[in-house]
Amino acid sequence: MDTILNFFDKILQPIFEITTTLIQPILDQLQVIGLSGSVVNFMLIAAILGISIYFTLYCGMFSLANAGFMAIGAYIGAILTTQHDASLGEALIWGMFAGGLIALIIGVPMLRLKNIYLAIATIGFGEVVRILIREFDQLMGNLRDDPTVGGIVRDILGLLVEDVDARRLRITYGPQGITRIPRETEVAHLVVFLLVLAYFLYRFHHSRMGRAMAAIRQDERVAASQGINVVYYKNVAFFIGAIIASAAGVFSAHTIGTIGPEDYDFGRAVDILAYAVLGGLGSWVGPIIGGLTLEAMPEILRELKEYTGLINGLILLLIIIYLPGGLTSLFRPSFWLSRGRFDTAQRVVTAGIVLVAICNVLPYRLEAGAQGRVLGYEVWGLLPAFISVGVAFFLVQRISPKPEGGRYSVLLAGVAAGVWLAFLILGLVGQIENVTTGYYLHLIGMALIVGGALISYPPEIEAASQRKPEVA
Amino acid sequence: MDFLIDFFNLNDVQWVPQIVNIIWNGSLYSLFALGYALIFSVLGVLNLAHSAIFMWGAYVGLWAVCGNTVFDGQCPAVDVPVWWAIPAAMIGGGIIAILVDRIAFYPLRQRNAPRLSQLISSIGIAIMMVAIAELVFGKERLSMPLDAIPRRNFDIPDGLSIENPLDIGRIGLGMYVAEFNILLTPVRLQIIVVSLILMIFLGFIVTQTRLGQGMRTVAFSERVSSLLGVHVDNIYMIAFFISGALAGAAGMLYTLNSNVFLPSTGSELTLKGLTVIVLGGLGSIRGAVLGGYLVAAIEVYMVAATDYGGLADAVVFFLFFLVLMFRPQGILGQPLPDRA
Amino acid sequence: MLSLKNVTRYFGGLTALNCVNLEASAGQVTGLIGPNGAGKTTLINNISGLDHPNSGQIIFNGHEVQRMAPHRITALGLARTYQNIRLFNEMTVLENVMIAQHFLGKSTLFHSLLQLPSHRKEERFIRQKSLDILEQFGLSHLQNELASNLSYGDQRRLEMARALAADPKMVLLDEPTAGMNAVETEQLGEKILDMKAAGIAVLVVEHDMALISQVCDIVYVLNFGEVLTVGTPDEIKRDPAVIEAYLGRDE
Numbered sequence A: 001m002d003t004i005l006n007f008f009d010k011i012l013q014p015i016f017e018i019t020t021t022l023i024q025p026i027l028d029q030l031q032v033i034g035l036s037g038s039v040v041n042f043m044l045i046a047a048i049l050g051i052s053i054y055f056t057l058y059c060g061m062f063s064l065a066n067a068g069f070m071a072i073g074a075y076i077g078a079i080l081t082t083q084h085d086a087s088l089g090e091a092l093i094w095g096m097f098a099g100g101l102i103a104l105i106i107g108v109p110m111l112r113l114k115n116i117y118l119a120i121a122t123i124g125f126g127e128v129v130r131i132l133i134r135e136f137d138q139l140m141g142n143l144r145d146d147p148t149v150g151g152i153v154r155d156i157l158g159l160l161v162e163d164v165d166a167r168r169l170r171i172t173y174g175p176q177g178i179t180r181i182p183r184e185t186e187v188a189h190l191v192v193f194l195l196v197l198a199y200f201l202y203r204f205h206h207s208r209m210g211r212a213m214a215a216i217r218q219d220e221r222v223a224a225s226q227g228i229n230v231v232y233y234k235n236v237a238f239f240i241g242a243i244i245a246s247a248a249g250v251f252s253a254h255t256i257g258t259i260g261p262e263d264y265d266f267g268r269a270v271d272i273l274a275y276a277v278l279g280g281l282g283s284w285v286g287p288i289i290g291g292l293t294l295e296a297m298p299e300i301l302r303e304l305k306e307y308t309g310l311i312n313g314l315i316l317l318l319i320i321i322y323l324p325g326g327l328t329s330l331f332r333p334s335f336w337l338s339r340g341r342f343d344t345a346q347r348v349v350t351a352g353i354v355l356v357a358i359c360n361v362l363p364y365r366l367e368a369g370a371q372g373r374v375l376g377y378e379v380w381g382l383l384p385a386f387i388s389v390g391v392a393f394f395l396v397q398r399i400s401p402k403p404e405g406g407r408y409s410v411l412l413a414g415v416a417a418g419v420w421l422a423f424l425i426l427g428l429v430g431q432i433e434n435v436t437t438g439y440y441l442h443l444i445g446m447a448l449i450v451g452g453a454l455i456s457y458p459p460e461i462e463a464a465s466q467r468k469p470e471v472a
Numbered sequence B: 001m002d003f004l005i006d007f008f009n010l011n012d013v014q015w016v017p018q019i020v021n022i023i024w025n026g027s028l029y030s031l032f033a034l035g036y037a038l039i040f041s042v043l044g045v046l047n048l049a050h051s052a053i054f055m056w057g058a059y060v061g062l063w064a065v066c067g068n069t070v071f072d073g074q075c076p077a078v079d080v081p082v083w084w085a086i087p088a089a090m091i092g093g094g095i096i097a098i099l100v101d102r103i104a105f106y107p108l109r110q111r112n113a114p115r116l117s118q119l120i121s122s123i124g125i126a127i128m129m130v131a132i133a134e135l136v137f138g139k140e141r142l143s144m145p146l147d148a149i150p151r152r153n154f155d156i157p158d159g160l161s162i163e164n165p166l167d168i169g170r171i172g173l174g175m176y177v178a179e180f181n182i183l184l185t186p187v188r189l190q191i192i193v194v195s196l197i198l199m200i201f202l203g204f205i206v207t208q209t210r211l212g213q214g215m216r217t218v219a220f221s222e223r224v225s226s227l228l229g230v231h232v233d234n235i236y237m238i239a240f241f242i243s244g245a246l247a248g249a250a251g252m253l254y255t256l257n258s259n260v261f262l263p264s265t266g267s268e269l270t271l272k273g274l275t276v277i278v279l280g281g282l283g284s285i286r287g288a289v290l291g292g293y294l295v296a297a298i299e300v301y302m303v304a305a306t307d308y309g310g311l312a313d314a315v316v317f318f319l320f321f322l323v324l325m326f327r328p329q330g331i332l333g334q335p336l337p338d339r340a
Numbered sequence C: 001m002l003s004l005k006n007v008t009r010y011f012g013g014l015t016a017l018n019c020v021n022l023e024a025s026a027g028q029v030t031g032l033i034g035p036n037g038a039g040k041t042t043l044i045n046n047i048s049g050l051d052h053p054n055s056g057q058i059i060f061n062g063h064e065v066q067r068m069a070p071h072r073i074t075a076l077g078l079a080r081t082y083q084n085i086r087l088f089n090e091m092t093v094l095e096n097v098m099i100a101q102h103f104l105g106k107s108t109l110f111h112s113l114l115q116l117p118s119h120r121k122e123e124r125f126i127r128q129k130s131l132d133i134l135e136q137f138g139l140s141h142l143q144n145e146l147a148s149n150l151s152y153g154d155q156r157r158l159e160m161a162r163a164l165a166a167d168p169k170m171v172l173l174d175e176p177t178a179g180m181n182a183v184e185t186e187q188l189g190e191k192i193l194d195m196k197a198a199g200i201a202v203l204v205v206e207h208d209m210a211l212i213s214q215v216c217d218i219v220y221v222l223n224f225g226e227v228l229t230v231g232t233p234d235e236i237k238r239d240p241a242v243i244e245a246y247l248g249r250d251e
């Protein structure tokens, strides 16, 4: 075991060092817009959590169990590092192992349930984990002294603590939780982990397993009669999600330094769900974007911090109602080609999202200016810039069925993207000193994008959507 | 029997007070769960904003008896009888529930979105409602003045006479309370009585009236009901109103008992309510009532007779797992078609 | 190839299938007709493992399958289509066909992660084979469309293509011509005869008697979950009991 770990250490250490150097400029920029220190860690952890629930959702299972797995990972990891002087790597391995093991055990009975029943059962699982962690010391203390099961309990406890016979067991430390966990998680660890996951996800989509899971999501019964082992793949998806969530738990415990059972309640499960819902399930970038955005928002909108709950709820509501494909669907040509009676709503939401982007930027441009840096907040300008590039790309690629609107929006979106890129480059090479200039450029770009987004909806396409005859 | 008593460690338990505890706690849980179950049975969705409606109902009731000072985060005096808060909370809860439906569920119904989307949107609106309550009423706890709620335990009040038939009940109750060392405040009695009345009333509506028949048809199939001439939208609206009114009543009674009004009040009931309706049977009205008392009984038992009071919820959830695995329709539920 | 012995299935009080006995062999087209609600779809579901009989025996390709999970029955060489089209709507036409060959593949996620040669070879093979099948059904120009964007007739064809993708030994077709016009029905009949010529056992549920006469070697008539008669299409058409069963429905 030790030799293996050493071996990995040798390989990974240089990777982490290189990563640290590479991401340093980005971190500097993030700092300008108020994202520094552990906030960046939390953003990356949120992205990892988004990926963890992504697998179950991708397979058509609505599971809210990941907060529970996160708790398992966090506690196992924290116990190992605080009581056994384990390294972060060991904590990670054992945390993921424990999460995965429990997922395998409960997966088989639980995943027989579907839809709302599964959702409820996974909520229940999360609660049981949280309560058991809270009561663990007392419960184990009593069981240890029990004549019948005491022996086994001692053996198991021996894995966790040295002093099994202490008068009061101190393993999870009840409601207070574990404190003084070494804060060893570095941004580079998370970046590397996330990149590996992203690659994993990217390949997953085009793999045999990915296709099978997508089929199960779309129609479980048909998938089964196409020769797909539904039970197996559901368990695999659940298992993968569980180990990723456990890893996120280990990382987060070693970022905050203090964990308690209430950190992993139903609210956490909802947060994890929100990352995936906000980002969308269409592609592997979805949960990552969702996690990063949602976690960064309260920091960026510091003026609005009081309204965080309101905004989070509103986002969840608006996205699920008006943008079921999540933020990433904005990058898809098919979104801009959307048909049917919901495009009005989508238009509103698009405008709203652009507005949010504006809000993201405005407060920070001043702060950034005060520090003599213009570039920082442009990271946030990038999101709408991407959107506009997407619009332009799509419209250029296909001759718009509505030539007038199409041409204008190509023009607008193209110009907007151009303005942004120019701004970005100028900022990068330090040519824009005057923040006010940047500010007006910014607003012009925004206006163009909003205009482009509004015009690029070709309503005529509605008629082209084929309604299939309905056969009972 | 003795064996059972030993096994469950019931020797030291004082029976009567604990049973009273079970009854009033259970009545509250049942009342809360009824609205949950009603929406599930009619729409097939879990309204996770139910506990937010519960909390808002309580605030509306508080506002009704306390006046506008609640917006400043205080309630210095209650000028009207405090019980008026209950009908106010019911009306407020009902109206808020209709709004919740319009905002969070209606657009998704229109689009025929998957039922799980409605679960997510109900979570979204629940978060918003709590946040709004924090903005409106502040994050600090609000309480009514101590003298506003009759908080003392029942005892034999002075000046009552055995001669007066109306007094006999109160004297009898007072004697019982004293004899068995029961903790029974007027609020808790109120909880029991109001809950029973509302349960019976709801049962009557669902089984005996045309409205109830309409609800059951809609629950069976929205399409069939519109063919039969049932106004589906109206049914949804009424169902939400009733469910919200039940949540409001439960919220008001709950807060009258604790005299603590907080935006986070009721969040613990979201999941507890879920266990209640799952144990009893998702979507079954009688099941919700049974589930409420069952959960209360488990809790009271765990606290009173074992060292593991903190594990009460875990035991409830464990039971809930077993039920989900082996009898997903719950103890009293009819086998449901796969509807979500 | 397929043989049902006393297959019975209740739904609550309703007997959807009552002691059904049925035989179908390779290289033969077996027809299954009967009025609405006779239990035809239920029978197909029971054979393909989406539903299980309360009693009786289903033997497919030498295996007892009445309790088997659907994916295992498929692996034994069974394929089917659905009465109301059930494609994977969020997938492209090509992916729909590729998914049917899932169980033929061996590569795991790790093969894919590491992009091992065996994985690429397998992907290429499955892809090529799927393209060939799409070609046969005249769908190859639509390979990158989403299945939900196809016209109704194309969707029906795609379902057939998907069923044939994994080289099944037997195909169950549940009302394949529903919603098709006469020309399309005729073409589909040709396809069924092609399958028969390729040695595949075909079980086809149909209401269209013209198609039944065109393709079937033997026809089972189901009524209220029971086999009313068995015979060649000509015999069936003349059978008074069958005529009555169908007329009874129109009342």
Ligand SMILES: Nc1ncnc2c1ncn2[C@@H]1O[C@H](COP(=O)(O)OP(=O)(O)OP(=O)(O)O)[C@@H](O)[C@H]1O
Pocket: C011, C014, C016, C034, C035, C036, C037, C038, C039, C040, C041, C042, C043, C083
């Ligand atoms: N899952 C089920 N639960 C309850 N009843 C069912 C179920 N599936 C089918 N039935 C009933 O079984 C009977 C047979 O249905 P089935 O769909 O097999 O008929 P069919 O012969 O395919 O009719 P059609 O020509 O309309 O397709 C019907 O009365 C139907 O209502």
Ligand SMILES: [Mg+2]
Pocket: C040, C041, C042, C083
């Ligand atoms: Mg049928």
